[in-house]
Amino acid sequence: MTEYFFLALTAVLAIGAPIYMFYPARVEQSEVKTRLMYLRERKEVVYENLRDLNFEYHAGKLSEADYESLKNNMEDQAANVLAEIAQLENPSSYSPKGARV
Numbered sequence: 001m002t003e004y005f006f007l008a009l010t011a012v013l014a015i016g017a018p019i020y021m022f023y024p025a026r027v028e029q030s031e032v033k034t035r036l037m038y039l040r041e042r043k044e045v046v047y048e049n050l051r052d053l054n055f056e057y058h059a060g061k062l063s064e065a066d067y068e069s070l071k072n073n074m075e076d077q078a079a080n081v082l083a084e085i086a087q088l089e090n091p092s093s094y095s096p097k098g099a100r101v
Contacts, residue, residue: 036088039081046078 053074057067 036085039085039088043078043081043085046074046081050074050078 050071053062053067053070056062062070
């Protein structure tokens with residue numbers, strides 16, 4: 001009797017496991033991100049990285065040269081993100097660099 005029980009249990013597992021693993025799961029639709037939404041998230045990440053960089057510099061983990069180099073790079077990233085956000089939020093007031101309005 002015990003042999004049949006274990007044989008049946010093995011058969012159920014052998015058949016049920018692949019069905020469970022490969023049965024299509026319901027996937028919820030996520031919100032489609034616009035470029036503006038992405039840029040706002042990117043802005044927050046860059047600002048957080050600047051705060052972390054400042055903290056690590058004041059904690060003595062970075063040299064002056066490394067700090068300045070990284071800070072300038074992150075500030076450039078922030079400026080580019082802010083410029084693109086401004087352009088997307090108000091495209092009528094945007095003029096390319098060097099263009100006279």
